[in-house]
Amino acid sequence: MTLRLYNTLTRSVEEFKPSNPDNVVRMYCCGPTVYNYAHIGNLRTYVFEDLLRKTIKRAGFSLKHAMNITDVGHLTSDADDGDDKMLLAAEKEKLSVLEIARKYEDTFFKHTAALNIERPDIVCRATEHVEDMIKFVKKLEDNGYAYVSNGNVYYDTAKFPRYGCLSGQNREELKHGSRVEQDTNKRNPSDFVLWFTVSKFKDQILQWDSPWGRGYPGWHIECSTMAMKYLGERLDIHCGGVDHIAVHHENEIAQSEGYLGHKWCSCWMHGEFLQMKDQKMSKSKGNFITLDTLVEKGYLPEHYRYLCLTSHYRSSLVFSYDNLDAAANAYRNLLGKYKEFGQAATENNSRSENLYQDYLRQFDGFMFDDLKTPQALAVLWAVVKDKEMAAADKYKFLNNIDVLLGLGLAKNLAAETSTSAEIPADIMALVEERKQARINKNWAKSDELRDLLASKGFIVKDLPKNEVEISIA
Ligand code: AMP
Ligand code: ZN
Numbered sequence: 001m002t003l004r005l006y007n008t009l010t011r012s013v014e015e016f017k018p019s020n021p022d023n024v025v026r027m028y029c030c031g032p033t034v035y036n037y038a039h040i041g042n043l044r045t046y047v048f049e050d051l052l053r054k055t056i057k058r059a060g061f062s063l064k065h066a067m068n069i070t071d072v073g074h075l076t077s078d079a080d081d082g083d084d085k086m087l088l089a090a091e092k093e094k095l096s097v098l099e100i101a102r103k104y105e106d107t108f109f110k111h112t113a114a115l116n117i118e119r120p121d122i123v124c125r126a127t128e129h130v131e132d133m134i135k136f137v138k139k140l141e142d143n144g145y146a147y148v149s150n151g152n153v154y155y156d157t158a159k160f161p162r163y164g165c166l167s168g169q170n171r172e173e174l175k176h177g178s179r180v181e182q183d184t185n186k187r188n189p190s191d192f193v194l195w196f197t198v199s200k201f202k203d204q205i206l207q208w209d210s211p212w213g214r215g216y217p218g219w220h221i222e223c224s225t226m227a228m229k230y231l232g233e234r235l236d237i238h239c240g241g242v243d244h245i246a247v248h249h250e251n252e253i254a255q256s257e258g259y260l261g262h263k264w265c266s267c268w269m270h271g272e273f274l275q276m277k278d279q280k281m282s283k284s285k286g287n288f289i290t291l292d293t294l295v296e297k298g299y300l301p302e303h304y305r306y307l308c309l310t311s312h313y314r315s316s317l318v319f320s321y322d323n324l325d326a327a328a329n330a331y332r333n334l335l336g337k338y339k340e341f342g343q344a345a346t347e348n349n350s351r352s353e354n355l356y357q358d359y360l361r362q363f364d365g366f367m368f369d370d371l372k373t374p375q376a377l378a379v380l381w382a383v384v385k386d387k388e389m390a391a392a393d394k395y396k397f398l399n400n401i402d403v404l405l406g407l408g409l410a411k412n413l414a415a416e417t418s419t420s421a422e423i424p425a426d427i428m429a430l431v432e433e434r435k436q437a438r439i440n441k442n443w444a445k446s447d448e449l450r451d452l453l454a455s456k457g458f459i460v461k462d463l464p465k466n467e468v469e470i471s472i473a
Contacts, residue, residue, distance in 0.1 A: 001361075003059040003368045005052075005237070006314060008245060008268040009166055013370050016059075019234045019266050024062045026231040027053070028265075029120065030223060030240040030248070031067040034104035035089040038111060039288035040304060040319065041274035041281045045241045047305055047406075048271040048313040048371070050117040052239065054404045055367050066122035066230045068222055071101035072130075072206050085284060087205070097205050098127070111291040114301040116406035122230045126222040129229065130208045133217045136225045136259060137194045137210075145258035149185035151198035153212050157190040160254045164190075166268060167246045192251050193218035220251040228256065235265035242270045272316045281319075294324070302408045303328035309373040309405060331407070335416075337384050338398050338409045343467055344391035356393040359383050363401055376405070423470055427458055435466055 003016045018025045029049045032038050038046075056063050072086060090097045109119065126133075137153055140146040145159050157163045164170050197215035207214050227235055240249060249268060256264040274281065281288040294304055307327035311317040350356070359379055366375040383389065383397050402409050423431075434449035450460050453470075461469040 001059065001364055001368050003056065003061075004370055005267060005269060006370050007266075008270050009266075011168075014267070016236075016267065018061065018236050020232070020236075024064055025056050025236045026234070027056070027063060027065045027237040027239065028223070028227040028231055028235055029065070029067045029238075030244060031069050031123070032104070032108050033070040033085060033283070034101045034108065035085040036104060036283050036286070037288075037290045037292075038104075038108050039281050039283055039290055040294070041288070042241075042283070043111060043115060043291060043304070044274040044308050044317065045239075045271040046112055046117050047115060047308045049239050050112075050115075050406060051309075051313070051367075051371055051373065051404070052237070052269065053118060053120075054406070055371060056237075058364070058404055059368055064122070064231060065120040066124060066227060067120040068226050069101070069105050069123060069125045070219065070222065071098070071105070071125050071127045072216055072222075090205075101125075101127070111301075114291060114295075115305050116302070116408050116411075124226045124230065126217070126226075127206065129222065129226050130217060132229055133221050133225045134195070134208070134210045136221060136228075136255070137217075140194065140255065140258050143258055143261070145254075146194055147187065148212060149187070151213065152185060152193050152215075153195040153197075154186055154191045155194055155251065155254060155258070156187060157192075157254060158188050160258055162257065163254050164250060166250050166253060169246065190250075192220060192247075194221050194255075220248055221255060223248070224252050224255040224259065227252075228259070233260055233262075233264070237267045237269055238265045239269045239271070242272055245270055271313045275316050275318050277318060277320055289319070299324060299328055300331070300408075300412065302412060303331050305406060305408075306331045306334075309377055309407075312374060313371055334380075334384070334398075334407070335409060335412055338395070339413055339416075339469075340463060341391040341395035341398065342413070343463065345395040350390060350392045350396065352389045352393045355386065355389045356397055359386075359389075359397055360400065367404060373405075376401075380405075423458070427453065427456065427470075430456075431460065431468060431470060434460070435468070438462075438466055 004013050005016045006013045020026065029046075032042060053063060053065055086097045086100060089100045093100060095103070105125075112119070137146060140155065141153065145156055146153050147156055148154075195210060195212055195215055195217055197210070197213035207216055227238070238249070238252070245268075253264065279287060291301055291304065295301065303324060304327070307319075307324055308317070310327060359382070363376050363379045366372040366379065380398070380401065383394055386394070398409060430449055430453055434446050434453070437443075437445040437449060453460055457472060459471045461471070463469055
C-alpha cells in the first residue's frame with residue numbers, strides 16, 4: 001500500500017518516497033524548549049509525530065528519526081526579540097539554566113512515555129552541539145549568506161530567493177509583525193540572528209568562544225545543524241507545529257540550503273494547534289494544562305491520546321473537559337470490549353480471517369492516507385460492533401492496530417487486573433462463592449452475595465463466561 005502525506009511545501013497530499021538510495025526515511029522533528037513543562041497542546045504535536053513515525057514503519061520503511069532539545073537560545077519571540085526563556089525560568093525557580101533544562105527535559109520524556117510516544121532514535125541537545133553550529137555559521141559566511149552587524153552574525157535573506165517558499169509569503173510579508181523592538185542591525189526585516197555576541201542579557205550564563213567573539217547561537221541554527229549532522233544532506237520529512245511554518249522553518253530552509261547549495265528537505269509536515277475554548281494556551285505566559293493536571297483529575301494519559309486521535313492532525317482541536325470526558329468514556333468502553341474479546345479468545349479460535357484482513361486493509365488505507373485517524377477509529381468501532389466476527393479475531397485486530405494507535409490497551413488491562421489482585425482474600429472468597437452459585441444457577445444466592453459485597457464496598461459486574469469485574473465503590 002502506498003503512503004500518502006500532506007506536504008506543506010507543495011500544499012498537496014503526495015505519494016511519499018524516500019530520497020536517499022538506501023531507502024531509509026530520515027525524519028527530523030523540532031523538539032521542546034525546556035524552560036517549562038510541555039503543555040497538552042505541545043503534546044498533541046508529539047502524538048501526531050509519533051503516529052507518523054509508527055505509520056512510516058508500518059508502511060514497510062526503515063526510519064531514522066531525530067529530535068532536538070532546545071536548551072539555549074530561544075527568545076520569547078521567534079523573531080530574535082524578547083527575553084531569553086531559559087534565563088527567565090532559571091531566575092524564577094532559583095536554579096541554574098542547565099538545571100532548568102534537565103528538569104523539564106526529564107519531565108517531557110516522562111509525559112511522552114506516559115502517552116506511549118516512542119523516543120526518537122536520536123535526541124540531541126543544542127548545548128552539546130555549539131561547535132557544530134559555529135562551523136555551520138562559518139560556512140554560511142564563506143558562502144556569502146551571512147553578515148556581521150554590530151557584533152552579531154545575521155543571515156541575509158535577500159541572498160536566498162526561495163525565502164518564503166514554505167509559507168507562500170514573500171520577504172516583505174514575513175516581517176514578523178509582532179516585533180517588540182526593531183533590530184536596526186538587520187539589513188532586511190526578515191533577516192535573523194545566527195550568532196549573538198552582543199548580549200542583551202547581562203547575566204547570559206551559557207556562552208561560547210567563536211570567530212566572531214564570545215556569545216551564543218540564535219535559535220534556528222540548532223535544527224539545521226543537528227538535522228544535517230545526524231541525518232545527512234537530504235532530509236525526507238521535517239515536522240513541527242503550524243506556528244513554526246512562517247519563521248522557524250523558513251529560516252531552517254534558508255540556512256540549510258544556503259549551506260548545502262541544493263534542496264534539503266522534500267516533505268514538510270505540520271500539526272495544527274490544540275485550542276482552548278476561551279484563551280490561547282501559552283507556555284511562555286504559563287496559562288496551560290499539563291498531562292499531570294489531567295492525571296491528578298483522574299484521567300489516564302490514554303484518554304488524552306484518544307481525544308487527539310478523534311481529530312485529524314491538520315484540523316485544530318478544541319480542548320474542553322467535556323470533550324475529554326467523551327474520549328475517556330469511549331476509551332473505557334473500548335478497554336471493556338478488549339477485555340471481553342481477550343477472555344473469549346482463549347476458548348474461541350479465529351474463524352473470520354477474511355473479515356480480519358478486510359478490516360485491517362481499511363484501517364491501513366485510512367492511516368496511509370495522510371494519517372486519517374478519525375476514519376481509522378471508525379473502522380475500530382465497526383470491528384468492535386461486528387456481529388459476524390469472532391472475538392478472537394477482534395482481539396487480534398485490536399492488538400494489531402494498537403501498535404500504531406498507542407492506546408495502551410494491553411498495558412491498561414494488565415494494570416486493571418493487578419488492581420484486582422489487591423482485593424482482600426475474604427472478598428475474593430465471597431466472589432468465588434458467588435461464582436459457584438451462578439454456575440449452579442442459584443440466582444437468589446448470587447444476588448444475596450452481590451449485596452453483601454456491595455455492603456463491604458465492592459461492586460461486582462458480571463462478564464461473559466462467569467467472569468467478573470470487581471471495583472471499589
Ligand atoms: P516549544 O516547546 O514551544 O518549542 O513547542 C514544542 C512543539 O509544540 C512545537 O512543534 C510547536 O509547534 C508545538 N506547539 C506549540 N503550541 C502548540 C499547541 N497549542 N498545539 C499544538 N502544538 C503546539
Ligand atoms: Zn526546529
